[in-house]
Amino acid sequence: MRKVRNRALSVIAIALVCAALTGFFLFRYFTQGDKWAGSVYNSDAYAGGRLRAGTVTDREGEVLYKAQDGEVRYAADELTRRALLHVIGDRAGNIGAGAVLRFASQISGYDPINGLWTPGGEGGTLALSVDAGASRAALSAMGNRNGAVVVINYVTGELICAVSAPGFDPENPPERPEDASGVYLNRGISATYTPGSVFKLVTLTAAIETLPDLFDRDFHCDGALYVGGGSVTCPDAHGDMKIEDAMALSCNCVFGDLALELGGETIRQYAERLGLTDSVELDGILSAQGSFEIAPEGSLDLAWSGAGQYETLVCPLAMARLAAAIARGGTAPELTELKTGRESPGTRILPEETAERLSCVMDYCTAKTYGDQNFPGLDIRAKSGTAEVGDSQPHAWFVGFNADPAAPYAFAVILENSGSGAAEAGPVANAVLQELVGGG
Ligand SMILES: [Zn+2]
Structure with a gap:
C-alpha cells in the first residue's frame, strides 16, 4: 500500500514538473517568440x-x-x-x-x-512614422551637402523625417563594405556635432532660471569680449540690446559674459537636464551621446562654451527633442519610429513658464532675423547656429518648431561645412515643413 502511495506521489511530482516547464516554455514563447522568429538564423524568416x-x-x-x-x-x-x-x-x-x-x-x-x-x-x-514626401523634400533641399534633417511630431513623438547624407542607393550599394566614408551612419541619430549658437538655447535656459532680472537687463556688445588674454568675438559690434536681441543677433559677447556669470557647472547641469548630454531612446536604440566639458572658472574657454563652441557636442535628434519640449510647454515626448497617432504624455524637462519664455524669444528670432516671409504659412520659432569647426567652413544649424497644433513639427537641420545656419539650413527646414503642411 505504501509502495502505491509513493508511486502516486512520484507521478504527481513528475506531472507538476512537466506543467511548470510547459508554463515556462509558454511564457518564454509569448514573450520571446517574436525575437526567435525574427532572428536572422531562422531560415523560415x-x-x-x-x-x-x-x-x-x-x-x-x-x-x-x-x-x-x-x-x-x-x-x-x-x-x-x-x-x-x-x-x-x-x-x-x-x-x-x-x-x-x-x-x-x-x-x-x-x-x-x-x-x-x-x-x-x-x-x-x-x-x-516617417513621411516619405518630407524625406524626399529634405534630401532634395540638402543638395550635395552632408548632414542630417530630423523632424518630430511633437504631440505624438513620432519621427517624421530622419534623412542623412552621405548615403547611397540601396539598389546599387557601394562595392567595398569596409567603405569608411560613413555612408552607413544615420547622422541625425548616431552622430554628434559642435552646436555653435544653437547651444545658446541652453545658456539662455540656465540664465532664465538663474538670473531673475534677465529680461530687464541692458546688454552691450563692442564686437569683442576680452577674457583671460583672449577674446570672444562677434562679426559686428551689436551695440546696446536686451536679451531677446542678444539671441536674435546671436551675440557671442553677451552669451560669453552670461557663461562667465553662470559658471560651467550650472550650464552643464542645464545641458544634462535638457537631454543633450545623454543618449535619446528611440524604440530601444540609443542616439549618440552629447557632451559638455566644464572649462575653468573665468576662462576664455568657459565664455566660448556659453556660445556653443569649445568642446561641446550634441546629437541632432537630441536638439530636435529639445525643440519639441519647448513647443509642448516643457515636456519632451517619448520618441518612436512606428506610426502610432497617439499623443505622448512626455517627460517634463523644463518648467512651463521657462518653455513659454524660450518660445517667445525664438519667435522673436524669426521675426527679427530669419524673416517670417521665409516661412510662408508657418509659425516658425527657431535658433540658428553657425558652428566653427577648425579651418573648414562652419556647420550650418537650424533648430526649432512650428507653433501650430494642426502641424506640430519640431526639427533640427545640420549641414556640414556649409556656412551660415540661417541662410543655408533655414531654407532646408522650410522646404520640409512646406511639404508637410501642403499634405505632400
Ligand atoms: Zn555681439
Missing part, C-alpha cells in the same frame, strides 16, 4: 540574410520596402530610396539601426498563434 516576406510603408501607406519569396524590392524611384535609406536599412545589413533589422518579426508578420504563417505568404506590413 530569412533567406541569405534577407527577410523572406514582408512590407514596410511610410505613415501614408507608401511602400518603401517589400520582400517576397526572399526577393527584396525598394521604392521605384531613386530619390525615395536614398532619402529613406538610413531609416529602412540596406540589403547587406550594414545599416544596423535600419527598421528592416530592428523590426524584423513585425515585418515578417509573426504572431504567437500563427507564427510566421500569413495568408498568401506575403508576410506582415509595418507602418513607420
